[in-house]
Amino acid sequence: MATRLSDVAARAGVSVKTVSNVINDYPHITARTRAKVEAAIAALDYKPNVSARSLRKGRSDFIALAIPEMGSPYFAELGAAISRAAKRRGITVLIDQTEGESAAERFVLDGMRGQLIDGIIFSPLATAPAKLTSADTGKPLVLLGERPAGGQFDRVAVDSVQASYDATTHLISLGRHRIAAIGVGGTGTGAVRRKGYRKALKAAGMAHDPVLELAGTGYHRLDGAASMRELLALPEPPDAVFCFNDLLALGALRTLADAGLRVPDDVAVVGFDDIEDGRYHSPSLTTVSPDKEWLADNAVALLLDRIAGNGGSTHRDLTVPYTLEIRESTGG
Amino acid sequence: MATRLSDVAARAGVSVKTVSNVINDYPHITARTRAKVEAAIAALDYKPNVSARSLRKGRSDFIALAIPEMGSPYFAELGAAISRAAKRRGITVLIDQTEGESAAERFVLDGMRGQLIDGIIFSPLATAPAKLTSADTGKPLVLLGERPAGGQFDRVAVDSVQASYDATTHLISLGRHRIAAIGVGGTGTGAVRRKGYRKALKAAGMAHDPVLELAGTGYHRLDGAASMRELLALPEPPDAVFCFNDLLALGALRTLADAGLRVPDDVAVVGFDDIEDGRYHSPSLTTVSPDKEWLADNAVALLLDRIAGNGGSTHRDLTVPYTLEIRESTGG
Numbered sequence: 001m002a003t004r005l006s007d008v009a010a011r012a013g014v015s016v017k018t019v020s021n022v023i024n025d026y027p028h029i030t031a032r033t034r035a036k037v038e039a040a041i042a043a044l045d046y047k048p049n050v051s052a053r054s055l056r057k058g059r060s061d062f063i064a065l066a067i068p069e070m071g072s073p074y075f076a077e078l079g080a081a082i083s084r085a086a087k088r089r090g091i092t093v094l095i096d097q098t099e100g101e102s103a104a105e106r107f108v109l110d111g112m113r114g115q116l117i118d119g120i121i122f123s124p125l126a127t128a129p130a131k132l133t134s135a136d137t138g139k140p141l142v143l144l145g146e147r148p149a150g151g152q153f154d155r156v157a158v159d160s161v162q163a164s165y166d167a168t169t170h171l172i173s174l175g176r177h178r179i180a181a182i183g184v185g186g187t188g189t190g191a192v193r194r195k196g197y198r199k200a201l202k203a204a205g206m207a208h209d210p211v212l213e214l215a216g217t218g219y220h221r222l223d224g225a226a227s228m229r230e231l232l233a234l235p236e237p238p239d240a241v242f243c244f245n246d247l248l249a250l251g252a253l254r255t256l257a258d259a260g261l262r263v264p265d266d267v268a269v270v271g272f273d274d275i276e277d278g279r280y281h282s283p284s285l286t287t288v289s290p291d292k293e294w295l296a297d298n299a300v301a302l303l304l305d306r307i308a309g310n311g312g313s314t315h316r317d318l319t320v321p322y323t324l325e326i327r328e329s330t331g332g
Numbered sequence: 333m334a335t336r337l338s339d340v341a342a343r344a345g346v347s348v349k350t351v352s353n354v355i356n357d358y359p360h361i362t363a364r365t366r367a368k369v370e371a372a373i374a375a376l377d378y379k380p381n382v383s384a385r386s387l388r389k390g391r392s393d394f395i396a397l398a399i400p401e402m403g404s405p406y407f408a409e410l411g412a413a414i415s416r417a418a419k420r421r422g423i424t425v426l427i428d429q430t431e432g433e434s435a436a437e438r439f440v441l442d443g444m445r446g447q448l449i450d451g452i453i454f455s456p457l458a459t460a461p462a463k464l465t466s467a468d469t470g471k472p473l474v475l476l477g478e479r480p481a482g483g484q485f486d487r488v489a490v491d492s493v494q495a496s497y498d499a500t501t502h503l504i505s506l507g508r509h510r511i512a513a514i515g516v517g518g519t520g521t522g523a524v525r526r527k528g529y530r531k532a533l534k535a536a537g538m539a540h541d542p543v544l545e546l547a548g549t550g551y552h553r554l555d556g557a558a559s560m561r562e563l564l565a566l567p568e569p570p571d572a573v574f575c576f577n578d579l580l581a582l583g584a585l586r587t588l589a590d591a592g593l594r595v596p597d598d599v600a601v602v603g604f605d606d607i608e609d610g611r612y613h614s615p616s617l618t619t620v621s622p623d624k625e626w627l628a629d630n631a632v633a634l635l636l637d638r639i640a641g642n643g644g645s646t647h648r649d650l651t652v653p654y655t656l657e658i659r660e661s662t663g664g
Contacts, residue, residue, distance in 0.1 A: 069412065070402065070408050070409075070411045070412040070415065070427070071405075071408050071409045071411075071412035071413075071608075072408075073405060073408065073609075076403050076404075076405065076408035077402075077403045079402045079403075079427075079429070080401065080402040080403035080429060081403075083402065083428075083429040083431075084429075084431070087431075087436075092428065092439075093428070093429070094396070094426035094427065094428060095402070095411075095426065095427035095428075095429075096424065096425070096426060096427075097411070097412060097415040097416075097425070097427075099415075099416070099419075104419075107424075116448050220608075221608060221611075221612045225612070250609075250612055253614070254613075254614060257614040258614075276552075276553060277405075277609050279553075280553045280557070280582055280583060280586045281586075281613070282585070282586060282589040282590075282614070
């Protein structure tokens with residue numbers, strides 16, 4: 001039988017209301033009363049019921065992180081970093097996998113059905129920008145990623161256009177002439193990164209060739225492997241490929257290995273995300289490396305600041321620093 | 333301004349208590365009253381406050397999954413599978429990363445400080461079996477993994493001794509004579525898998541050589557790469573290595589590539605977990621493949637059965653089916 005508030009009150013010789021006030025850190029309680037109650041709590045090993053307590057206090061010290069996919073190493077690494085960043089501040093992160101489904105994302109935007117969380121860090125996939133703009137979560141929310149929020153929420157994101165420009169320019173600087181892109185398509189990440197890719201080609205006086213821009217069906221190794229097979233079947237295959245995430249690049253590398261082609265000699269490959277997998281791969285993968293620790297730390301800080309009631313109607317947009325990590329897949 | 337219970341009551345022309353009874357599915361409400369209240373809820377787009385509601389109903393339809401590490405692909409893939417298995421049953425999974433720390437695991441065993449969750453699926457790392465046995469979570473809990481629970485909780489686990497026996501026997505069947513093991517050590521996974529490894533050597537009349545058993549400092553690529561370097565520096569290096577998880581094996585493969593050694597000709601490599609990374613690697617990785625979908629589905633079903641009040645004092649132990657996937661790293 002669990003110890004109840006009334007047991008603590010009886011042992012401390014005070015009212016239930018007084019015990020409740022001590023637990024909830026209300027002011028105007030004498031040190032002596034507080035000590036008596038705390039001694040009774042310790043003696044009886046009483047554990048306050050947080051659900052009841054949070055209802056009164058309005059804080060649970062839990063935040064939620066809603067991501068499309070846990071099985072994707074980028075989100076897994078990011079989730080781990082956000083969890084650590086929150087823990088340093090005494091906050092526990094609960095992670096919700098939406099699978100990028102509209103219904104699951106709507107549920108997040110609705111404030112996660114009143115779960116006892118103080119706020120949400122949300123990486124949307126399916127929700128259209130217009131819906132994000134009009135959403136009323138009723139809880140502080142920080143957005144991650146490409147999708148513009150129409151100024152409605154705080155946001156933390158990489159400048160994907162610039163980063164993709166840099167990645168493509170690196171391939172151009174190696175003297176490559178037929179540079180393919182894998183992962184174009186959609187209105188989110190694919191569109192933004194293609195913009196940077198095309199911009200770099202244009203700046204170098206190279207025309208973009210639609211036959212070298214592959215959308216695929218997703219952002220997994222499987223899709224990268226299939227897109228690379230399509231590219232190798234072209235009358236004039238590419239001598240370089242910029243994949244819009246590392247998983248696509250790792251799939252493409254597998255296809256190149258199967259075809260007996262040398263990387264980077266025959267085909268140079270660049271990815272995006274800098275997941276651990278690419279660092280250990282043979283050849284190791286050149287990639288855009290967003291500073292995930294910075295991202296995690298700032299997303300958590302921004303959310304906690306908002307939970308504390310700061311920020312007002314100013315919506316903040318933070319840009320995550322990144323580097324281009326040049327490794328074996330482009331001759332580094 | 334959010335719609336309140338009293339707004340719904342006013343519109344439906346009933347008492348607040350009646351609205352509350354409808355929301356909480358209490359019996360003895362006429363179909364006509366229910367219809368009136370539901371129409372008012374729809375018209376006003378009223379969203380019940382789940383925190384208050386759960387307190388009365390005692391159910392939130394949320395469960396927690398506590399794992400040591402999200403950034404580890406095995407746990408990321410498992411978390412994704414458990415999340416999907418729960419969603420098929422209308423349950424949302426919130427994932428908590430403990431980093432294998434005692435304090436974080438104690439917090440899980442304490443029922444996660446009264447968070448609004450109906451139960452917990454827990455993969456412990458730091459907590460000693462004795463503490464697991466005496467834990468009193470106050471909430472249904474299903475354990476994952478090697479750690480014996482002393483009959484206290486339901487548990488879902490792979491038979492790691494048998495699986496490690498099979499993996500080692502496969503290397504023996506290839507005619508390898510110096511079979512190393514990476515990842516021994518500790519009292520959990522490392523100890524159990526070493527037992528199966530030694531058992532297989534013994535069954536083949538081969539002595540185990542302590543110099544070929546490497547503990548390393550963890551279960552990451554980094555540790556596998558370092559352990560493999562140690563093994564290659566031996567006067568008589570191994571011709572095969574069984575790594576106790578795929579990350580160790582991927583690290584070992586990188587060291588072998590750097591050393592210019594051929595896999596499997598010079599050194600055959602086997603892993604454990606069957607993460608996607610190993611399937612796409614060149615060479616692809618031979619590994620023990622636990623049926624993660626089966627594991628996820630049964631862990632969720634077991635927990636929900638326990639939440640529903642079934643199972644009594646019988647504690648159930650489910651063994652996850654597995655296969656040995658023979659791929660290029662052992663000549664498959």
